[in-house]
Amino acid sequence: xxxxxxxxxxxxxxxxxxxxxxxxxxxxxxxxxxxxxxxxxxxxxxxxxxxxxxxxxxxxxxxxxxxxxxxxxxxxxxxxxxxxxxxxxxxxxxxxxxxxxxxxxxxxxxxxxxxxxxxxxxxxxxxxxxxxxxxxxxxxxxxxxxxxxxxxxxxxxxxxxxxxxxxxxxxxxxxxxxxxxxxxxxxxxxxxxxxxxxxxxxxxxxxxxxxxxxxxxxxxxxxxxxxxxxxxxxxxxxxxxxxxxxxxxxxxxxxxxxxxxxxxxxxxxxxxxxxxxxxxxxxxxxxxxxxxxxxxxxxxxxxxxxxxxxxxxxxxxxxxxxxxxxxxxxxxxxxxxxxxxxxxxxxxxxxxxxxxxxxxxxxxxxxxxxxxxxx
Amino acid sequence: xxxxxxxxxxxxxxxxxxxxxxxxxxxxxxxxxxxxxxxxxxxxxxxxxxxxxxxxxxxxxxxxxxxxxxxxxxxxxxxxxxxxxxxxxxxxxxxxxxxxxxxxxxxxxxxxxxxxxxxxxxxxxxxxxxxxxxxxxxxxxxxxxxxxxxxxxxxxxxxxxxxxxxxxxxxxxxxxxxxxxxxxxxxxxxxxxxxxxxxxxxxxxxx
Numbered sequence: 001x002x003x004x005x006x007x008x009x010x011x012x013x014x015x016x017x018x019x020x021x022x023x024x025x026x027x028x029x030x031x032x033x034x035x036x037x038x039x040x041x042x043x044x045x046x047x048x049x050x051x052x053x054x055x056x057x058x059x060x061x062x063x064x065x066x067x068x069x070x071x072x073x074x075x076x077x078x079x080x081x082x083x084x085x086x087x088x089x090x091x092x093x094x095x096x097x098x099x100x101x102x103x104x105x106x107x108x109x110x111x112x113x114x115x116x117x118x119x120x121x122x123x124x125x126x127x128x129x130x131x132x133x134x135x136x137x138x139x140x141x142x143x144x145x146x147x148x149x150x151x152x153x154x155x156x157x158x159x160x161x162x163x164x165x166x167x168x169x170x171x172x173x174x175x176x177x178x179x180x181x182x183x184x185x186x187x188x189x190x191x192x193x194x195x196x197x198x199x200x201x202x203x204x205x206x207x208x209x210x211x212x213x214x215x216x217x218x219x220x221x222x223x224x225x226x227x228x229x230x231x232x233x234x235x236x237x238x239x240x241x242x243x244x245x246x247x248x249x250x251x252x253x254x255x256x257x258x259x260x261x262x263x264x265x266x267x268x269x270x271x272x273x274x275x276x277x278x279x280x281x282x283x284x285x286x287x288x289x290x291x292x293x294x295x296x297x298x299x300x301x302x303x304x305x306x307x308x309x310x311x312x313x314x315x316x317x318x319x320x321x322x323x324x325x326x327x328x329x330x331x332x333x334x335x336x337x338x339x340x341x342x343x344x345x346x347x348x349x350x351x352x353x354x355x356x357x358x359x360x361x362x363x364x365x366x367x368x369x370x371x372x373x374x375x
Numbered sequence: 376x377x378x379x380x381x382x383x384x385x386x387x388x389x390x391x392x393x394x395x396x397x398x399x400x401x402x403x404x405x406x407x408x409x410x411x412x413x414x415x416x417x418x419x420x421x422x423x424x425x426x427x428x429x430x431x432x433x434x435x436x437x438x439x440x441x442x443x444x445x446x447x448x449x450x451x452x453x454x455x456x457x458x459x460x461x462x463x464x465x466x467x468x469x470x471x472x473x474x475x476x477x478x479x480x481x482x483x484x485x486x487x488x489x490x491x492x493x494x495x496x497x498x499x500x501x502x503x504x505x506x507x508x509x510x511x512x513x514x515x516x517x518x519x520x521x522x523x524x525x526x527x528x529x530x531x532x533x534x535x536x537x538x539x540x541x542x543x544x545x546x547x548x549x550x551x552x553x554x555x556x557x558x559x560x561x562x563x564x565x566x567x568x569x570x571x572x573x574x575x576x577x578x579x580x581x582x
Contacts, residue, residue, distance in 0.1 A: 331449060332459040335429070338405070343449045344438055361435055368442040 027124035053152030062095030108278030121207020153355030233351030410473025414446030
């Protein structure tokens with residue numbers, strides 16, 4: 001990354017919303033806080049705001065770095081910055097940590113005002129719809145009535161899609177990348193394995209682990225390991241690790257033999273040091289529940305009839321978690337409703353995680369689409 | 376011919392090609408353009424006739440150029456059919472000089488008239504006089520409308536106006552209009568299979 005097109009030093013902000021938020025589950029949050037970051041400047045017409053939605057483990061820290069943590073670079077820094085595809089000289093870009101997250105927004109680690117203790121598993125399950133409702137309050141706070149675009153990959157793409165349904169008049173372009181209109185049984189199955197890993201960890205304590213001063217590290221580690229397999233493609237794993245041995249020979253033990261084992265353990269261990277188990281559980285349920293067609297007898301086209309936005313939909317050839325066919329479901333439902341849509345199927349070997357890479361063609365597509373958005 | 380002249384001629388030719396197709400598309404229609412390339416035909420139809428719709432294209436670079444051109448492009452492989460497109464969901468489906476680059480000729484033609492009531496097809500006529508002369512000289516033709524060397528061509532189907540008419544008859548497709556033009560862009564009425572370099576057909580389902 002060249003420093004001249006980085007947004008540079010950034011600082012996160014925090015806002016409190018006092019009004020009750022009624023959740024899809026029926027539960028209510030008396031109020032909540034969101035942490036967010038912004039890059040670029042909101043123009044006079046307030047027509048250049050772009051919301052970046054994060055996926056499972058992402059945060060509000062989308063681009064740039066912190067003054068006291070210069071190596072903590074935003075998770076989509078390769079996309080967002082002056083001269084980058086999501087150009088901060090043109091757009092006012094907003095990143096937000098979703099409700100229930102563990103990076104500072106109100107979530108299971110926050111203090112429950114009713115008990116004075118951390119919420120733990122008392123934090124209500126929030127859904128993609130709830131996230132978007134919370135993001136809309138942030139938009140109000142920032143003075144953004146209509147987003148020029150809402151963009152996200154994977155679970156972030158689901159939020160972009162949900163914006164077009166919940167607030168059709170408040171989003172001009174929905175950019176839905178490496179996403180799906182709902183999870184498949186296989187997707188849910190992987191999530192359930194991840195949840196069971198956490199729930200069965202003796203340190204989980206029914207979700208009140210914080211009160212016991214412990215973290216269900218083993219469960220989180222396993223959850224991340226199994227999920228990580230779904231983020232990579234078979235071919236990429238073969239290319240990166242193959243059957244390479246860690247110690248050059250078979251050890252005839254259950255220690256690490258193969259490099260892929262070492263890699264997964266490393267990813268799992270790293271994740272378990274910073275991510276909250278309750279947030280993880282809740283987020284996987286948000287994924288499972290997301291299904292705009294649910295209330296329309298499974299008819300996605302009927303569900304999307306409310307949408308007014310123009311869409312950019314993209315998938316990656318080797319993504320088997322949310323394969324291109326899943327994106328095409330969205331595309332054809334949009335066509336049914338005569339909505340504007342661009343659909344690109346990008347040849348990229350890196351599987352689901354391709355959406356985070358700065359693949360040249362992928363970024364050229366994003367740049368071209370974003371350049372044509374009038375502000 | 377200099378590169379500049381070549382480009383000027385290509386542009387002139389493109390305008391004529393676009394104009395023929397546009398003359399068959401009533402204003403305000405909703406169209407699907409198969410093998411839309413960089414999307415310029417759709418953009419032209421949008422600008423001149425307020426036509427809306429989508430292009431379908433497989434090539435990465437062309438998809439990018441469509442997006443630059445502000446055209447709604449769907450990156451899909453037409454060879455796999457148009458199964459996601461609903462019956463009668465478009466007024467016209469266009470395939471402009473792209474049918475000869477596809478293997479599944481019959482299926483594509485059938486599918487076109489499933490998703491729209493009328494189809495517009497244009498293609499280079501392999502039996503055009505200059506092409507016959509090239510073959511007589513012992514060479515595969517390279518011409519204005521067949522501009523590729525045999526070893527480097529996207530074309531996989533080589534057919535003539537009469538071949539195409541035979542196929543339409545066999546598939547039960549109604550030919551509603553046919554136009555043929557020579558290499559200079561003049562309309563040809565006398566023996567189009569010999570004198571026409573580029574052919575345009577307006578096809579429908581038999582009423």
